[in-house]
Amino acid sequence: MNAAMGAQRKRERKKRILLAYAARFTAVCVCSAVMILIACGFLYILDHLFQNDSVVYGEVVNTSAAGNTDYTEETNKLNIAGGRTVVIDAGHGGDDEGTAYDGVKEKEVVLDIALALKEELxxxxxxxxxxxxxDTLYSLLERAEIANQAKADLFLSIHVDYYEDDAAINGLTCHYMQGSAEGTQLASVMEETIRALGVTDVRESIGSDFSVLRNTEMPALLIETGFLSNGGDREKLSQREYRRELAKAIADGAAEIFNEADNQRF
Ligand SMILES: [Zn+2]
Known part of the structure; x- marks a missing residue:
């Protein structure tokens, strides 16, 4: 009898010890999990604190391409773009309308051209x-920074011109970074490609010290697509089909720039 009771007590004692260990083990696990969660939260906050505002640029559309490098007969377009990234910058936006005439606003015209150009590219x-x-306004530095962060291969800023002193002045103008030999070559390839397509009159390219050209780390052009101060250009730029034609011509110009570069012509 005593021996049996002793054995039972022993079993109960063993059970209590096991339970105590289990409780302690659970407590340690819960504490560790809580500490890991706190550490993660802390790191997350730190990470966001030191990120500056470099990625808070609102909506940036990134669509990767087919990556095909063949010359396709169906489209008759030279497809040499595999892996190349082009950043398109539609000028102005939001409170900054750019130039405007008779309800035709630069910020709207250039966004439409930019969206069409995206599809064409x-x-x-x-x-x-x-x-x-x-219709969001970003600073000029933010625009350049988007391209720099994306390590883009080409930056194209799209604008519309205005010249109040002479309404007869018309045509498209490519601006490259003042003093840049590479910029001069890029602009001349773009200029000649668009001129050859006959979509619009093309003026001689100009070297300009524009912020987006100065602050981008890759080849960059700013294209003034026409003059809102000129009746003919204004009429054309307000038409969607014309804006698409212009986008096609600029896309051909961009493809030609890479084609020339690949063939070491510059
Ligand atoms: Zn502009």
Missing amino acids: EERGFSVLLTRTD
Whole structure:
């Protein structure tokens, strides 16, 4: 009898010890989990604190391309763009309308051209990023920074011109970074490609010290697509089909720039 009771007590004692260990083990696990969660939260906050505002640029559309490098007979377009990224910057936006005439606003015209240009470049195999896809204003430095962060291969800023002293002045103008030999060559390839397509009159390219040209780390052009101060240009720029034609011509110019570069012509 005593021996049996002793054995039972022993069993109960063993059970209590096991339970105590289990409780302690659970407590340690819960504490560790809580500490890991706190550490993760802390790291997350730190990470966001030190990120500056470099990625808070609102909507940036990134569409990767087919990556095909063949010459396709169906489209008759030279597809040399595999892996190349072009950043398209539609000028102005939001409170900054750019130039305007008779309800035709630069910020709207250039966004439409930029969206069409994105499609045209993607058809040619490029990856495309837009600095803005809606009526939002970004600073000039932010626009350049988007392209720098994306390590883009080409930056194209799209604008519309205005010249109040002479309404007869018309045509498209490519601006390259003042004093840049590479910029001069890029602009001349773009200029000649668009001129050869006959979509619009093309003026001689100009070297300009524009912020987006100065602050981008890759080849960059700013294209003034026409003059709102000129009746003919204004009439054309307010038409969607014309804006698409212009986008096609600029996309051909961009493809030609890479083609020339690949053939070491510059
Ligand atoms: Zn502008």
